[in-house]
Amino acid sequence: MAAQVQALYDFAGEPGTTEMSITCGEVLTLLNTDIGEGWWEGKNAQGQTGLFPAAYVRKLSPEESAPTKVAPPAPRYDQAADEWGEQQFSAGDNNYQRAASHDDGWDDDWDDDTYSEIGPGAPQNKPSMSRQQQLTPLPGMPISDFNQQIDDNTSSFGSTVGTVRKNKFAPSSKISGESYLLATLNVEVPETEKVYIVQEGDGYVWAQITQPYNVTVASPKKESKFKGIKSFIAYQLTPSFNNIQVSRRYKHFDWLHERLQEKFTLIPIPPLPDKQISGRYDEQLIERRRVQLQEFVDWMCKHPVLSKSEVWQHFLTCTDEKRWKAGKRQAERDNLLGLNYCVSLVVPEKALLQSQVDHITEQCHTFIGSMDTSVKSVTNMCLAQTKRFQGPYKTDCQKVGEAIYNLGNALSLDEGTVISTSKLTSAIKMTGGAYIEIGRMYEDQPKYDWEPLGDKFHLYKGIVGSFPDVLANHKGAVQKRRECERLTAEHKMEVAQLNEVLRRTDVISYALLAEINHFKSERTDDLKATMQKFLRQQISFYKRIVDKLEVTLNQYDE
Amino acid sequence: MAAQVQALYDFAGEPGTTEMSITCGEVLTLLNTDIGEGWWEGKNAQGQTGLFPAAYVRKLSPEESAPTKVAPPAPRYDQAADEWGEQQFSAGDNNYQRAASHDDGWDDDWDDDTYSEIGPGAPQNKPSMSRQQQLTPLPGMPISDFNQQIDDNTSSFGSTVGTVRKNKFAPSSKISGESYLLATLNVEVPETEKVYIVQEGDGYVWAQITQPYNVTVASPKKESKFKGIKSFIAYQLTPSFNNIQVSRRYKHFDWLHERLQEKFTLIPIPPLPDKQISGRYDEQLIERRRVQLQEFVDWMCKHPVLSKSEVWQHFLTCTDEKRWKAGKRQAERDNLLGLNYCVSLVVPEKALLQSQVDHITEQCHTFIGSMDTSVKSVTNMCLAQTKRFQGPYKTDCQKVGEAIYNLGNALSLDEGTVISTSKLTSAIKMTGGAYIEIGRMYEDQPKYDWEPLGDKFHLYKGIVGSFPDVLANHKGAVQKRRECERLTAEHKMEVAQLNEVLRRTDVISYALLAEINHFKSERTDDLKATMQKFLRQQISFYKRIVDKLEVTLNQYDE
Numbered sequence A, B: 001m002a003a004q005v006q007a008l009y010d011f012a013g014e015p016g017t018t019e020m021s022i023t024c025g026e027v028l029t030l031l032n033t034d035i036g037e038g039w040w041e042g043k044n045a046q047g048q049t050g051l052f053p054a055a056y057v058r059k060l061s062p063e064e065s066a067p068t069k070v071a072p073p074a075p076r077y078d079q080a081a082d083e084w085g086e087q088q089f090s091a092g093d094n095n096y097q098r099a100a101s102h103d104d105g106w107d108d109d110w111d112d113d114t115y116s117e118i119g120p121g122a123p124q125n126k127p128s129m130s131r132q133q134q135l136t137p138l139p140g141m142p143i144s145d146f147n148q149q150i151d152d153n154t155s156s157f158g159s160t161v162g163t164v165r166k167n168k169f170a171p172s173s174k175i176s177g178e179s180y181l182l183a184t185l186n187v188e189v190p191e192t193e194k195v196y197i198v199q200e201g202d203g204y205v206w207a208q209i210t211q212p213y214n215v216t217v218a219s220p221k222k223e224s225k226f227k228g229i230k231s232f233i234a235y236q237l238t239p240s241f242n243n244i245q246v247s248r249r250y251k252h253f254d255w256l257h258e259r260l261q262e263k264f265t266l267i268p269i270p271p272l273p274d275k276q277i278s279g280r281y282d283e284q285l286i287e288r289r290r291v292q293l294q295e296f297v298d299w300m301c302k303h304p305v306l307s308k309s310e311v312w313q314h315f316l317t318c319t320d321e322k323r324w325k326a327g328k329r330q331a332e333r334d335n336l337l338g339l340n341y342c343v344s345l346v347v348p349e350k351a352l353l354q355s356q357v358d359h360i361t362e363q364c365h366t367f368i369g370s371m372d373t374s375v376k377s378v379t380n381m382c383l384a385q386t387k388r389f390q391g392p393y394k395t396d397c398q399k400v401g402e403a404i405y406n407l408g409n410a411l412s413l414d415e416g417t418v419i420s421t422s423k424l425t426s427a428i429k430m431t432g433g434a435y436i437e438i439g440r441m442y443e444d445q446p447k448y449d450w451e452p453l454g455d456k457f458h459l460y461k462g463i464v465g466s467f468p469d470v471l472a473n474h475k476g477a478v479q480k481r482r483e484c485e486r487l488t489a490e491h492k493m494e495v496a497q498l499n500e501v502l503r504r505t506d507v508i509s510y511a512l513l514a515e516i517n518h519f520k521s522e523r524t525d526d527l528k529a530t531m532q533k534f535l536r537q538q539i540s541f542y543k544r545i546v547d548k549l550e551v552t553l554n555q556y557d558e
Helices: A077-084 A093-102 A143-149 A248-263 A282-302 A310-319 A321-330 A338-344 A354-413 A423-447 A450-489 A495-554 B077-084 B093-100 B141-148 B248-263 B283-301 B312-317 B321-332 B338-344 B356-412 B423-447 B450-489 B494-555
Strands: A004-007 A027-036 A039-043 A050-051 A057-059 A197-198 A202-207 A217-225 A231-239 A246-248 B004-005 B029-035 B039-043 B049-054 B057-059 B195-200 B203-206 B215-225 B230-238 B247-249
Touching: A004 A050, A004 B039, A004 B141, A027 A050, A039 B039, A057 A423, A057 B356, A077 A202, A143 A202, A197 A495, A202 A495, A231 A248, A231 A310, A246 A310, A248 A282, A248 A310, A248 A321, A248 A338, A310 A321, A321 A338, A321 B248, A338 A450, A338 B312, A354 A423, A354 A450, A354 A495, A354 B004, A423 A495, A423 B494, A495 B283, A495 B423, B029 B049, B029 B494, B195 B494, B203 B494, B215 B283, B230 B248, B230 B283, B230 B312, B247 B312, B248 B312, B248 B321, B248 B338, B338 B450, B338 B494, B356 B423, B356 B494, B450 B494
Parallel strands: none
Antiparallel strands: A004 A027, A004 A057, A027 A039, A039 A050, A197 A202, A217 A231, A231 A246, B004 B029, B004 B057, B029 B039, B039 B049, B195 B203, B215 B230, B230 B247
16 A cells, blocks of 8 residues: 655645645645655545645554544644643542543553552542551550540640551551550561661661562553453563563552552652653553653662562562452551561661761751752653643744745745755755754653653652651651650659660661661662763754754755 | 852752852852852852852853942843833834834934934835835826826726835926836936846846945944934944945935835835844844844845945945035935836847746746745744743753752752762752753854844845835836837827837836846845854754753763
């Protein structure tokens, strides 16, 4: 079948010449590309043949040009702008789901099984706006009594301790991590599940991962169930340690994320894809989500604690429906949530200097506050730049191109022929074509620089955004410790119990210090690579503009 | 005196560090630029010293930083946008004069001498919206009777012939060029004033300029009169043939332009500076006018007929007030206006084929129509691009730079020091600085590419816009000739007189053909050079962006 092209712009052929008028979106059969001077010959649906500027059309791939199918209109900024606008997403989840449910089944159908059916971040289902909660103040009080007090924010003992998220499946005894701190929890953790914190230089770090691995998130597939009535997107995950692919839907990620947040209250959990992602095509949207899931997965794999957690391993490896449900139930019944998880930690013997811990956490607090602002501003900037590149920058270039191209066209009229006999005229037309092409480069570019940069900073936004809760959870433990010291001074608490509280508070502080260091070393390597990659892409982009203009400039010589 | 800098942006110093907050526009004394990492140390007006990002300030030149003078606020896009807007110029001349009269005296005061005090293009003073007028239809009718009929557009003999502009100083016998066509004008033109049209290949051209010269328009000076009470801008013109500088104000150019338009109705006169020019500074505005005056002058010098015209030579060379007035009066009494000028032409003996002339003029008509649209669109595009570069593109880059710079700042907080100990942090700050700098490059760039391109197309817009009148003037003569042929067939006109009409119409046609060819050959060289220069500037711009980003990228290594 002959190649087909689609008009990207209107072109008004000069009447009485061999030029042919074409209309944006029109599909033409390509007859001859050897005309020269930037002209091609084609035939329209009415059977008319004629010449049109090559720069005004794009070639269709064989599947696009299948004769039975009307080609979709070329993407133009004006349309894209509407899809981007806040009005579509400002109302949050509902609009998002509507926008997303076009065809990708991201979260518009649900399994009938029992685990979480909470959509991604639907506010009414979230336990609270913050991961912090007020915990019971009284030492030794049974954890099972805790639920009655959980909303009592006016408690006279206003410290915040050991925050976890509510878990509607978990028995009430799991809600607080306070039992760990107050030494009422004594569980023997198997050696394989123990996590070590070691000294490194002046600081403390998580012991290195003994068997590093990574996981690739492959381009998602559309799968179907109920004999094809329902379709949904599933992402294919392949861990390097077993090379066995598993298929996971967003809701599986979401369930995993909830478990992780419950369990690790001293470790920021990397975020899932942003609900604010939008794209002009569904495919682009799905791909952005894949990239952000890959960022999530990468961070998990590189984290010494998270990477070996049982629920994550289950998520990565389970391929059997029955085992999946069993593992799921087990994870939901996990007792070692929140501060209780600290029973798994093995820390240096040395007691920490509280003043030193205070200094580090205060500095971290200031740092995180400032990072939060700037990470958000980089994220917004990436979104804005993407929008500008694909919108006005592209359009502006194309307006430049069209103005110059039309100048060439006007000049060729004086030659009385469509095929310019003059070098100058054809060089001017080519210049116009080059700017139209540069416009397309602007449209295409964000996926190489602004979007990956934005995806990376989406990750940091999530992690940095979780840090205040992590710090508050630690601070709560420290306050509880002071309270216990006071109680002991007042002879209301045994010295032996206090010593155990002191030791356990140190474990919590060690965990925080290790996590602060982990974040620092991870981001140092990661940000360097990110910025280098970004700058290389930017450089390559502007170099390609230079190349294109230099080719054009050479047309004027000879 | 110590160097001073001015803040270009607000910068909020981190409290409790050596950083100092600075406010956009604030002038600081520079104490130390050897801090490194993109920081400078300075002292503010309150005597506080501290560090601020070097990229956030600009150095002031000695005169700007004179202690008695408050430095002007740095130019920012937001202000510039207001000055650009249509509202300021849309009502035409009056607003223009108001805007222009800030301090340059462009046209706000007038000599008390007698010649034209018509401002640049004020509509109420212009003879008509078009250079075309209805001329008397009756052969042999005395020219002096013409004035009574000049507004009779409903004349049964509706052809348009030999258009000239009204000249309030000229005797009525000069108004029409018809006396030439109808052979009632017989003037002996001295050899030195004769202009030859010669055959070249298939076509006819103006004989080459025997003594080519050029004229430079130098940066204008502010001059004053009435003991300094009035000041005005005068441009300094230096012709290469005598190297004697003359000083001319806009009103002199305007007077010249009127004379040229009266006299040469078959030759498009290049336009004077556009009243729509605006700039953010008066200096920029005056410089743009200078460039457009230079374009006017260049076109004049390269034109075989215009370059030797008496009024132009007078304008270029007269340095004496008395001789100036005498020459001015003489020019205003010039008899050889409009078609009458054709008595000065010497053309080939050969009679022209009317069908061939018709073909060429029709093609020219089509060409000029298309050129008019595209030249206007290139002009508008240049204006729009200038606005974009100096506005949103600059601002967008700076937002990118600020977001990245602030990320570096946030990261350095974790190091507990303003001077980054980390290579990464300082590289990120430098990256931010690079984008802020690229923003400034965008602001500066239009004067190298978009503005010169726009100035060139302002010239073409004027010339192309004059062509329809030129073509109509020729067409009128051709119609008059047909009328005379009819009259002769009806024995109402002598054959001898008809033959003279035929010969003289041929002279007019020769002049048009020569002018069409002149325009073609001039624009071919000129557009080529223009496009090359433009592309080279664009290439250089994007290369400098690449260079800047590459320097930045290298900061991440080592």
